[in-house]
Amino acid sequence: MRTVGEMRARRLWKLSVFEHLSSTNEYLRHLAESGAPEGTVIIAREQTAGKGRFGRRWASPKGGAWFSVLLRPPIPVEQAGCIAIVMAVSLARALRERWSVPVGVKWPNDLYVRERKLGGILIELSSSPRKIEWLIAGIGINVNNILPQETSVPATSLSCELGRVIDLEEFFDVALHALARDYERFLTEGFEFAREEWSRLSVLPAHIIVESSAERFSADVLGLSPLGKLIVRIGETVRELASEEVTLCQRQPS
């Protein structure tokens, strides 16, 4: 028997599945702007122009999980950064529990298995000064697809890790159930549970190289702020980094 919480978690989503789309985020953005409700989910079996952060390309051949979810969270815009963390932690935990793969999270939005990138999350939003109109979380996870060769870090997939094909429908069931449950938990309880879990699941090294459009520097990681920013020390200065501003480069030798 399912608990009431589980039933509510399932009811949040309204799914549409497409064979091909350029990008599920782009498609959902049009729906969001014409008033589609929270919980609308767009899945594409294949994306022809999947995108990552800062206009980077996201390879999305058949066999992977490429989907976007529409949220209209009643939270201040400053808290939007928490949602990427809540989702990354939620997915990492769900995949660990169901498939026993040691999935970790890399701030701000990546899922890793050991040193390899399993997936990523792209958050896009529209807001008025105090309110989030819509927030789209675009999620790409390598499941059974062929992996791209020319990536900045090596990629992996669930099927590579397990040595067998995964049932993609079951994948979506597990992932969407976890996302609904943890999104609702975030709205009722706040961010703290995800922040705690983040520190257990984080695969960030202690020393990192940070790159933005204006600068590049090395820093020590101190932790995650209550708004989902990365707290780092650069020399004597402590700073908070926002995900929309920076990229973390490969590990710096310590």
Ligand code: BT5
């Ligand atoms: C991300 O960007 O990691 C966010 C990716 C979000 C993709 C989803 S799919 C559904 C939805 N619709 C979209 O159009 N997008 C979202 P970023 O941190 O910028 O990482 C991009 C980098 O990862 C690229 O520059 C490549 O080096 C690498 N990459 C590209 N495709 C990959 C893949 N399939 N697996 C692993 N790494 C990949």
